[in-house]
Amino acid sequence: MSPLASSFLPTPANAAAPAPRGGAPLRSTPRVLAIAGSDPSGGAGIQADLKSIAANGGYGMAAITALTAQNTHGVRAVHVPPAGFLTAQLEAISDDISIDAVKIGMLGDSAVIAAVRSWLGKARPAVVVLDPVMVATSGDRLLQEAAEEELRELLPLADLITPNLAELAMLLHEPLANNWEAALAQGKRLAAQAGTTVLVKGGHLDGGACPDALVNTEGLLAQDVVVVPGARIDTRNSHGTGCSLSSAMATAQARLGDWEASLRAVKPWLQGALREAEALEVGTGNGPVHHFHHLAPKGQDALAAGEFAAALRQDAGPDLDYIYGLDFIRGLADGSLTEQHFAYYLAQDAIYLNGYSRVLSRAAAIAPTEAEQLFWARSAQQCLEVESELHRTWLSTRTVDAALGPVTKSYVDHLLASSVSGSYGVLVAAVLPCFWLYAEVGATLHGQFQAAGSPSVHPYADWLRTYADEEFAAATREAVRITDDAAQAASEVERQAMRLAFRQSCRYEVDFFDAPRVHAEQQSVPEPVR
Structure with a gap:
């Protein structure tokens, strides 16, 4: 790590009033609520649902x-x-x-499906995740064949459907997909038919990769197919994986309000549950996943001061390298x-500041200490007063395209989603x-600016001085x-x-x-010829 980077790691010094980046x-x-069948071995069904909900920060009901x-054999x-x-x-x-939120699992027969559908129409829960349990991984049928059509009629009432590949094929009356591309194609067809989002899972495919994908053909996602890659965990202990994933997604969605963010939060947890499953030593067959793998015995999961920040700085390294290689940054440095x-x-930054200040105000509202409340409140104020003035002064004499850009919108949407996640740490x-990368880039550019003799004719000198x-x-x-x-006060799931x-x-930022x-x-x- 460079001396510049390490200078921003935690120190006991008190901070001055900040000037954050200008830039249901x-x-x-x-x-x-989990609506599902019971598994007396504890690995799947309601038992897995309740563990999964609790592990992901929810209060579970059944x-x-x-x-x-x-049992673990079938x-x-x-x-x-x-x-x-x-x-x-x-x-x-x-x-x-x-x-x-509601997670729906095994329903059993037509009368049960009708009862659930009637209740959904009355209760109208904000989040409904349907795991269309038709056949277990072991091959055991868990839904009467006569009830399959009634289950298909339930699909449009769900916000997310999470079939395994066999169930995906059965719902479409199609052969089983034998590769990822075929599975995604089936996911698109089911999403179009049901008018909702489908989670296509790659766990039953061959190979070392284990991707998952959110599919929606009606514009509810950032794109029709959002793929979240992952490595396959080599284990026979996967009993209850589908139940656990669907109930975790329902819980995360009720916290985060974004399906992609929910999947990206849940997937690492589930991979860890598979990776650590053997430690449970439950059964002699296909054992259960370890839902609480992230909860180490008391005292064993503590972080030293600065440890988490150092990990974040390492995470940011590739992005900082990429930033320094951009033509924009090079041109900014030499004028x-x-x-x-x-x-x-600057026009985009001025738009960004309005959203960013609201997010900082949210941090001030939920901060656990008065000192942190004041810090974030001053940050929000400085955001609008100091940096916005720099933007207005420069932009007032130019003709600028001030329309909201796609990157600006996506970035602000991401921050706003984090601000309502319910987690102060995530926020x-x-x-x-927006502080750290900007401070490092600003200090580096200002150093180059000074090394060149701080030329008075440099067109962006004011900007370089402000951020350094x-x-x-x-x-x-x-x-x-x-x-x-x-991070020191958070669980491992929240740290992830x-x-x-x-x-x-x-x-x-890149x-x-x-x-x-x-x-x-x-x-x-040029515009296409019509």
Whole structure:
């Protein structure tokens, strides 16, 4: 790590007032109802759902649709209680408790499906995840064939459908997909038919990769197919993986409000649950996953001061290297950057500041200490007063395209999503690159500027001086320290979510610096002949 980078790691110094970069209600503990069958071995069904919900920060509730006699080797018998009793369970819960999300698993027969559909129409929960349990990984059928059509009619009531590949094929009346491309194609067809989002899972395919993909053909995602890659975990202990994933997604969605963010938070947790499954030593067959692998024995998961911040700095390294290689940054350093490119950048930054200040205000509102509340509140104020003035002064004498750019919108949307995640740690990790990367880049460019003799004719001298002053550096150190402190108090799952939010913001920083070039190239493309 360079001396410059290490200067921003946590120190005990007090920070001066910062100047951040210029440039259905969600709940922290969602109440999640699982509607599914029971597994007496504890690996799948309701038992897996409740563990998964708790492991991902939710309060779990359960309505039992079926009783099974099963263990790690397979299902021996299934008993489906009267559908009227399921209705009584559902109504007893919803009459008393506000439900933030619902996960639906094994339903068993047509009468049970009808009862669930009727209740959904009355209760109208904000988040519904449907795991269309038709056949277990062991090959045991868990849904009567006569009920398959009724299950298909339930699909449009779900916000997310999570079939395994066999169930995906059965729902479409098609052969089983034998590769990832075929599975994605089937996911698109099911999403179009059901008018909802489908999670296509690559766990049952051959090979070392294990991707998952969110598919929606109606514009509800950033793109029709959002792929989240992952490595395959070599283990026979995968009992309950599908149940655990679907209930975790319901819980995460009720906290985050974004399917992609939910999948990116849940997938590392599930990979860890598979990786650590053998430690449970449950059964002699296909054992269960380790839902609470991230909860180390007391005292074993503590972080030393600065340890998490150092890990974040390492995460940011590739993005900083990329930033320094951008034509925009090189031109900014030597003054050769065109005024058109700089004007577009500042115009986007001015738009960005409005959203960023709101996010900083949210951090101030939920900060755990008065000192941190004041820090973020001053950050929001400085954001609008100091830096916006620099932008207004420069832009007031130029004609600039001030329309909201796609990168600006995506970045602000990401920060706003983090601000309502319910996690203070995730929020401060998401805003940190706007301090840290900017401080490092600003200090580096200012150093080059001074080495060149601080030429008075440099067109962007004011900008370089603003982002390289000691006040901003001190504020950055404080933001890093606050984030590191939040990580020390967080669970391992939350730390993973913090690192993900930080990495996503780093990537947006890269795209933000490169946006003027992309915009100029798009503007120069001639209109197609019609």
